[in-house]
Amino acid sequence: MTEPVPGPKGLPFVGNMFDLVDEEAPLRALEHLAELYGPIYKLQRKGTRVLVVSSIAMAEELFDETRFRKMPPSALAKDSEKPAGLFTAASDDPDWGEAHRILVPAFGSMAIEAMYPEMQDIGNQLVLKWARMGPNTPISVTDDFTRLTLDTIALCAMDFRFNSFYTEQMHPFVNAMVGMLTESGNRMARPAIVTSMMRKTNAKFNEDQEYMFNISQELVRHRRENPTKKRDLLNAMINGTDPNSGSTMRDDLIIANIITFLIAGHETTSGLLSFAFLNMLQNPQAYYAAQREVDEVIGRDPVTVDKLSKLEYLNGVLRETLRLTPTAPIISKQLVAGCTGSRATLGNGKYAVEPTDKLMVLIGAMQRDPSVYGEDANEFRPERMMGESFKNLPSAAWKPFGNGVRACIGRAFAWQEALMVTAMLLQNFDFQLDDPSYKLRIKQTLTIKPANLKMRATIRHKME
Ligand code: HEM
Numbered sequence: 001m002t003e004p005v006p007g008p009k010g011l012p013f014v015g016n017m018f019d020l021v022d023e024e025a026p027l028r029a030l031e032h033l034a035e036l037y038g039p040i041y042k043l044q045r046k047g048t049r050v051l052v053v054s055s056i057a058m059a060e061e062l063f064d065e066t067r068f069r070k071m072p073p074s075a076l077a078k079d080s081e082k083p084a085g086l087f088t089a090a091s092d093d094p095d096w097g098e099a100h101r102i103l104v105p106a107f108g109s110m111a112i113e114a115m116y117p118e119m120q121d122i123g124n125q126l127v128l129k130w131a132r133m134g135p136n137t138p139i140s141v142t143d144d145f146t147r148l149t150l151d152t153i154a155l156c157a158m159d160f161r162f163n164s165f166y167t168e169q170m171h172p173f174v175n176a177m178v179g180m181l182t183e184s185g186n187r188m189a190r191p192a193i194v195t196s197m198m199r200k201t202n203a204k205f206n207e208d209q210e211y212m213f214n215i216s217q218e219l220v221r222h223r224r225e226n227p228t229k230k231r232d233l234l235n236a237m238i239n240g241t242d243p244n245s246g247s248t249m250r251d252d253l254i255i256a257n258i259i260t261f262l263i264a265g266h267e268t269t270s271g272l273l274s275f276a277f278l279n280m281l282q283n284p285q286a287y288y289a290a291q292r293e294v295d296e297v298i299g300r301d302p303v304t305v306d307k308l309s310k311l312e313y314l315n316g317v318l319r320e321t322l323r324l325t326p327t328a329p330i331i332s333k334q335l336v337a338g339c340t341g342s343r344a345t346l347g348n349g350k351y352a353v354e355p356t357d358k359l360m361v362l363i364g365a366m367q368r369d370p371s372v373y374g375e376d377a378n379e380f381r382p383e384r385m386m387g388e389s390f391k392n393l394p395s396a397a398w399k400p401f402g403n404g405v406r407a408c409i410g411r412a413f414a415w416q417e418a419l420m421v422t423a424m425l426l427q428n429f430d431f432q433l434d435d436p437s438y439k440l441r442i443k444q445t446l447t448i449k450p451a452n453l454k455m456r457a458t459i460r461h462k463m464e
Contacts, residue, residue, distance in 0.1 A: 053346070054368070103240075180205060319390065
């Protein structure tokens with residue numbers, strides 16, 4: 001016999017809309033409800049029953065790909081007939097399969113290593129900017145990390161320079177992307193019927209998507225007319241063939257994936273870097289240990305790719321940061337079609353799951369599960385994410401990059417970039433918080449970041 005899933009009572013028409021209101025971020029409201037109702041609770045949203053999971057044991061069941069699969073985010077759904085990129089496509093969409101098979105090798109470790117000089121180029125631009133700002137000017141941390149990650153993915157993916165560190169105004173592509181992402185976030189909170197009536201907002205949403213499509217189309221056309229030997233993602237998509245069918249990717253599918261990489265490839269890494277610096281600055285022992293490691297392993301030499309894996313403590317800092325504040329904080333699942341009986345349950349048979357249910361894992365709350373991480377699960381302790389203690393974690397205990405076949409394809413890219421930049425910054429600067437009493441507040445769009453984080457940077461050594 002199964003039991004009813006607990007959860008707050010909803011209201012007619014709006015369901016649990018008001019339970020998700022939080023002055024800081026909707027994510028906080030979801031986490032708060034998990035504290036009240038436990039590791040699984042139900043909500044009614046837009047006519048759908050949503051089951052929200054936050055324990056490692058129950059997430060482990062949800063990560064069984066024979067029973068549950070990714071539910072693509074509806075807020076990012078396009079209003080046109082264009083194909084979906086890797087992130088938004090359904091797992092049985094043939095376009096997803098083709099793009100996945102062609103792109104997996106392009107995101108492999110050797111291909112990512114080959115992108116290192118370009119990552120370094122943009123990293124150096126950030127170091128120069130902060131050096132010129134001097135020790136008395138507060139740095140808007142997330143803004144500059146967003147410039148860095150956006151410029152890096154655009155350069156590595158398609159040899160395009162946004163030059164965000166050299167221009168006052170962001171490139172129009174960036175404005176269109178921000179507009180589109182903001183509206184996507186608003187759509188998640190708003191009833192669909194209200195959205196359908198917002199004609200001006202919807203027209204702008206479609207206009208922003210059209211603009212991004214046209215610019216990307218131009219980049220593909222330009223590359224086809226001016227072929228290069230560069231090992232970037234654009235060439236991988238233009239020249240790669242699907243090992244199953246032998247076919248190459250259509251232009252509209254290439255374009256959908258260019259846009260996907262620009263979106264998925266920058267905010268998440270920018271948030272990771274911002275939270276990592278906040279964590280280090282609020283935990284001085286960790287900060288000094290990280291800087292000492294950079295001094296010992298790299299000294300004043302250039303930060304080269306072969307040194308990155310030797311930065312064990314820094315790896316721990318980034319992993320622990322993504323444990324406490326995974327920057328893609330929610331992943332959504334649904335029951336695999338045809339899954340019935342005990343396979344359509346959670347909690348070892350305790351709760352029935354319906355084919356129409358949307359299942360959400362709160363990754364951050366799950367990664368703070370005290371049954372695995374102990375009583376100090378909320379504390380920042382990079383040591384627990386190093387060496388054997390990291391290796392010995394249960395498989396579902398650390399999932400900031402998602403799970404299984406739909407896990408993050410850009411993980412190695414993000415890791416190389418984040419490690420390199422953190423090492424370069426600790427090597428060159430001493431940091432302090434602009435406001436030593438800064439208290440974390442989350443800013444949530446599709447991803448999360450620390451709101452209004454400012455720090456100051458003092459050069460450690462005279463630059464040559
Ligand atoms: C998928 C997190 C960086 C491209 C995902 C998923 C997560 C994630 C959790 C799975 C989402 C789901 O199951 O619904 C992160 C984090 C990053 C990061 C935390 C940085 C710290 C990147 C980068 C790129 C990228 C740098 C591209 C260069 C993608 C794509 C997918 C994805 C294309 C969809 C893969 C598929 O379904 O086939 N990411 N990501 N991500 N990520 Fe990332």
